[in-house]
Each structure stands twice: as C-alpha cells, then as structure tokens.
Amino acid sequence: MDVSQTSEHNAQDSLDVSMDTFSNMVQILNALGNDDSLAIFMYTANGIKSSKQAIFDLGLTQKRFYSRLKDLIDVGFIEKDSGTYRHTSLGTIFYKMGLSLMSILENKERITLLDQLKQTMSLSSSDLDTIKSMVSQGSSDISGVLDLVFFSSKKEKIEMLPTYDKLVEKLVTEMSGTKRTILLASRYVDNRVIDSLLKVANKGIEFKVIMAKHDLEDKM
Known part of the structure; x- marks a missing residue:
C-alpha cells in the first residue's frame, strides 16, 4: 500500500472536504512550494509580455x-x-491572499506577543479594540485575522471598571503582586503604571508593552 496515499486519505477525511478539493489544494501547494514558482506568480501580477x-x-x-x-x-x-x-481569476484571488499573508508575516512578532496577551483574564472591550488597532495598523486583512483568531472568544472575558482611576488602581495592584511576565497594551501612558513597571522590573520580572508610537511621543 502507498503510504503517501494513505496519509492523504486520512487528512482528507478529517477535513470533511471532497477528494477533488483536497487534491486541488495539494497541487496548488506543490505549485507554489518553492522560491522560483512564488516569484513568478507574484511577478505575473502586472502581466508578462516578455518572457526574456x-x-x-x-x-x-x-x-x-x-x-x-x-x-x-x-x-x-x-x-x-x-x-x-x-x-486567471483564481490566480488573482490567490495573489491577493498572498499579499494579505505577507502583511501578516511582517507583523509576526506582534502577533506572537498576542498569543501571550490572549491568556490575560481581564481585558475590557476598549482594550481589545486598542490592541487590534495598534497591531493591524490599518490593515483590514490583519484586523480580520485578529478578530477570527484572538478576539472572537476573548470578548467573553471582560471586566468592566467604572473609572479610569479604578483601572489604574487595578493595574498597579495586579502588577505589584505578579510573579510572572507582565504583558500590557494601551494607548495611554500613566505615571503610576510606569512607576509600577519600574518596580517589578527591579525585581527581575519581565514586562512587554504594545503602544502606538505617536501616542507615546505625545506623552514624552
């Protein structure tokens, strides 16, 4: 028995797609599966009048x-x-998908950080929107992926705080008692929060912050 055919059938069965669709996907991935093919495919976006x-x-x-x-x-x-x-029309669709994928890969480090942020237990709806805005930087493709992967379930875990001061108080309390890495995403800079970050840093606790550059510059 051909082992590759057996693996293909098992994968196809688990994906609940037709064998033809699965085979087409394999052919497409094979066709794009090297640098030369991908370069030619992207180059063809403007048409190739001269092969030379x-x-x-x-x-x-x-x-x-x-x-x-x-x-x-x-x-x-x-x-x-x-x-x-x-x-072709199919090629144009995959070309646009490729551009979106490259845009996402350019933000790979930020998206990796979100893997850690999404484990945070208490994020307000406003915080989630701020994180998405800063990471996506106006890209509807990245924004859509973030909604799908990170925020669809996270919005079920929201803690509402009545005032800004209560928010800062909550942050300071949480940071002062933590023994793990602190992950913070915000469009605001508050001296009380900065002081708390410096204190935990002196304890050797790692912290990472996502903040829009222009927001930080406005506060400096």
Whole structure:
C-alpha cells in the first residue's frame, strides 16, 4: 500500500472536504512550494509580455522559468492571453491572499506577543479594540485575522471598571503582586503604571508593552 496515499486519505477525511478539493489544494501547494514558482506568480501580477525580460528580472534560467510557469498554468493560476501571461481569476484571488499573508508575516512578532496577551483574564472591550488597532495598523486583512483568531472568544472575558482611576488602581495592584511576565497594551501612558513597571522590573520580572508610537511621543 502507498503510504503517501494513505496519509492523504486520512487528512482528507478529517477535513470533511471532497477528494477533488483536497487534491486541488495539494497541487496548488506543490505549485507554489518553492522560491522560483512564488516569484513568478507574484511577478505575473502586472502581466508578462516578455518572457526574456521576466527571466532576466527574476534571475532564472529559461528551463527553471518555463518549468515553474507550466506548473502555475496547470493549476489554473496563469494563462496566456494575446501573447501576455496573466493571472486567471483564481490566480488573482490567490495573489491577493498572498499579499494579505505577507502583511501578516511582517507583523509576526506582534502577533506572537498576542498569543501571550490572549491568556490575560481581564481585558475590557476598549482594550481589545486598542490592541487590534495598534497591531493591524490599518490593515483590514490583519484586523480580520485578529478578530477570527484572538478576539472572537476573548470578548467573553471582560471586566468592566467604572473609572479610569479604578483601572489604574487595578493595574498597579495586579502588577505589584505578579510573579510572572507582565504583558500590557494601551494607548495611554500613566505615571503610576510606569512607576509600577519600574518596580517589578527591579525585581527581575519581565514586562512587554504594545503602544502606538505617536501616542507615546505625545506623552514624552
């Protein structure tokens, strides 16, 4: 029995998709699964009128270029129209998805920090929106991913505080008693909170802060 076929069937069964859909996804991932293919695919966004120029710009040999180009044509991402290689409708969709993915990867460190932040037990709805705004930086793609992955369930864990002073008091109390890493995301700078952070830092406790640069500069 072919082990690879067995693994493919097991994965397909667990995803509850048709075998054709699963096979198409495998073909697409294979077609995009190397630097040459991905470079050609992204380059084709503006159309390729001259293969010679594309080969030069991408730094590929003719053999590598046409071999990878054929793979992209076979999966339905690229077509030749009136002498110009262009994205198909399917290719355009995946191209835009690729741009969104690259935007997310550029913010990988911030999103990794959110893995830790989402474990925090008490975050107000306003805090969640502030975190999302600072990390996404206006990108609707990143904002949508954050909503889906981090905030859909987190909004069920909200502690409401009646005043700003109560919020600061709560923060200072929590920080003074903690023995673990402090993760703070806010658009405000309060001297009482800063003093508490300095005190816990002197105890050797690590802290990380997410804050919009312009908000910090306004307070300095």
